[in-house]
Amino acid sequence: MNKKQYISILQNHLTSLSAVERNELLTDYESHFTYGMENGKTEEQIAHDLGDPFELVKEILGDRFTIQDPYVNTKKTVSAPRNIFIYIGLFFLNIVIVPLLIGLWSGWIGLCAGTLGALLSPLLLIPEYIINHTFSVAKLFASIVGIGLGLWLFIAVMFTFKGLLNMSKSYLKWNMNISREGISK
Amino acid sequence: MDVSVQFKKGVLELCVLVLIQRKDQYGYELAQSISKHIEVAEGALYPLLRRLVNDNYCTTYLQESTEGPPRKYYRITPHGKSYLTSIVFEWKDFVTNVSNLIEEGHENE
Numbered sequence: 141m142n143k144k145q146y147i148s149i150l151q152n153h154l155t156s157l158s159a160v161e162r163n164e165l166l167t168d169y170e171s172h173f174t175y176g177m178e179n180g181k182t183e184e185q186i187a188h189d190l191g192d193p194f195e196l197v198k199e200i201l202g203d204r205f206t207i208q209d210p211y212v213n214t215k216k217t218v219s220a221p222r223n224i225f226i227y228i229g230l231f232f233l234n235i236v237i238v239p240l241l242i243g244l245w246s247g248w249i250g251l252c253a254g255t256l257g258a259l260l261s262p263l264l265l266i267p268e269y270i271i272n273h274t275f276s277v278a279k280l281f282a283s284i285v286g287i288g289l290g291l292w293l294f295i296a297v298m299f300t301f302k303g304l305l306n307m308s309k310s311y312l313k314w315n316m317n318i319s320r321e322g323i324s325k
Numbered sequence: 326m327d328v329s330v331q332f333k334k335g336v337l338e339l340c341v342l343v344l345i346q347r348k349d350q351y352g353y354e355l356a357q358s359i360s361k362h363i364e365v366a367e368g369a370l371y372p373l374l375r376r377l378v379n380d381n382y383c384t385t386y387l388q389e390s391t392e393g394p395p396r397k398y399y400r401i402t403p404h405g406k407s408y409l410t411s412i413v414f415e416w417k418d419f420v421t422n423v424s425n426l427i428e429e430g431h432e433n434e
Contacts, residue, residue, distance in 0.1 A: 175353035175396075
């Protein structure tokens with residue numbers, strides 16, 4: 141590429157700059173060619189050292205014209221009243237649902253305690269023996285039944301735990317989605 | 326290759342300011358001084374210099390030369406000097422940190 145070609149590419153692609161700016165830059169590049177040739181370089185060599193003119197154009201324009209993100213302006217803004225209603229709605233819904241969830245979780249904790257008690261019931265025979273010095277076979281069998289019951293309850297605890305956790309998680313997620321959509325949809 | 330181009334673009338400003346702090350230079354001279362050390366697309370220099378002038382980091386003046394067109398010299402301003410000091414500091418800090426990070430990686434290997 142020779143000087144003329146290089147300069148004309150710049151000239152043609154920098155039209156969006158102000159005339160003053162464009163001319164200043166073009167003068168800079170023209171002088172660059174002149175100085176280079178004085179130093180014994182060929183036009184082709186100088187053009188090569190300057191780099192790809194199209195890349196250069198991109199860089200020059202990029203300094204000033206940042207390409208606008210096409211999505212920023214097309215984003216629908218939801219009116220403020222709608223947001224307010226969403227939050228009010230969520231607030232009342234949560235007044236009902238959150239205590240309900242807390243209740244369910246408390247129930248689950250109770251179940252855990254019951255399970256633990258049933259599983260550990262044989263251990264109660266030890267303090268009874270130490271304190272009262274009595275040992276009844278009936279109580280031993282009853283506590284063995286307690287262990288069996290505890291094992292069943294344990295399964296129930298695991299199931300209800302998973303169920304409750306999923307329920308709470310999805311409810312929380314749903315809440316967050318709704319409020320986020322309310323802000324920026 | 327592409328990464329290295331990005332690196333060079335980033336430090337071009339620093340290099341230019343360092344060079345014109347040593348002595349006033351005109352565009353072509355500056356391009357030669359930089360090319361001596363790093364391989365860059367020299368064309369990128371002129372938009373950068375324009376920006377430096379706009380940001381008041383340097384000023385220009387024309388000087389007639391015995392041969393060719395008058396040369397546009399670039400001179401660093403006090404504002405440019407203090408800016409240079411801060412970016413040189415940041416650059417050194419950055420390089421040390423990255424080197425440390427690379428070294429650390431080797432120790433763990």
